[in-house]
Amino acid sequence: MTEIAADPSHPRYQSLLMRHRLEEAEKKGMLAGSALIAHGRGEAFDYLLGEQTIPSALRATQQALALLSSAKRPVISLNGNVVALAGKEVLHLAHQLKCPVEINIFYRTPERMKALLGHLNEIKLQEKLDVEILGAEPDARIPGLEGPRANCTKQGIFESDVLLVPLEDGDRCEALVAMGKTVLVIDLNPLSRTARMASVTIIDELSRVITNMNEMLLSGAATKPVENYQNAQTIEEAFTHIASFLSSEG
């Protein structure tokens, strides 16, 4: 069991809190077998970023938020790790954006879907949020994918124009881009296929990103698109940041 430091100013507080949330989610049956390994990979990349939101990631966050705010049919896609790590924060974001969320998991079983829906509905009730939670009854398929992972809802992901898909796998990101959607991803690995495929790539830790988005919306200041936004430059700047972090340590 991960012990959470009592003091939020503890330097490992955020990181230990995220592990604690994953352990709780594991107990509830929300996670796939690969969830913890995937989280560990993220931790390593976050470590190389200095566990902070770098300036290029903040610009990408603002750009993504502007695209979501001006979308006709924005949707936020959720997998097990997203619900575990930032379920509450994501529902607050969806409430502010007045957009639905859709549970869309790679390893779909009735038990996992039930655990995820139960967890989200509990938060929604506690926080008094008005958010539509889709995904329980898929009635459409993402072209180019096989098996249960292609499932989605017509009303949600299938007919969306702008999609926020945090912690997405490369295949599905590619398939969504191929459908002509604007795909916004949150991925700590700047080398991943997801990072390369997306319309906007936020190279930052999930809970920091969603918190930043919620604060930007509350402040009302940051729903303007970034001037001349170039996603390749966002990725390039993450590489540069990590390389200079490594050389300063070496």
Add this chain to the structure above:
Amino acid sequence: MTEIAADPSHPRYQSLLMRHRLEEAEKKGMLAGSALIAHGRGEAFDYLLGEQTIPSALRATQQALALLSSAKRPVISLNGNVVALAGKEVLHLAHQLKCPVEINIFYRTPERMKALLGHLNEIKLQEKLDVEILGAEPDARIPGLEGPRANCTKQGIFESDVLLVPLEDGDRCEALVAMGKTVLVIDLNPLSRTARMASVTIIDELSRVITNMNEMLLSGAATKPVENYQNAQTIEEAFTHIASFLSSEG
């Protein structure tokens, strides 16, 4: 369940094989709760190394092997992930080096110890290896550590002069160095405290390192120490490799 590619030439074969071994170990109760996250962090750093043994890591491996070969009381310390990922390879190494192994785990419970001992003894029997497996009955303590994690055996770790401690935590590495031991570590994160504290730091994936050591011993060629070995240079070269990998991708 991780599917292992049938063909060992598949580019993801080694990585999927390691995940498969962890899942099997998890089922047997060999792993701590943090094991999979730690493995994921390692995967990310290995990815940045190009999933290969870089030249400086091979030199560090040769240096470590030379120190083990010429030691008076060499010992290989094993934790849950080491047993899971490379139990067989490590026992072959200990057999060739004629040195004991000692199970020395951070989160010590009777159940985990039993599972780990059972797994190692099974391999020992199958592979017909002559290796002493210590750790079941600790009768000494590592100074400077608190609680069960300080436990070790007098005959093994406590009186060793040269210790190979793969995937070690920073506190314990530091405590072993403070005891005056030559501490050889295998750690994919060149920034970790373990990497910084050790006498020799092999920045490479565990099963590749042990396989390299076994092959070096079998070939009989590589038990000479490396001329003017500098551990700081080993770490520096890992940084340089990762930084140039990132800039070639960027």
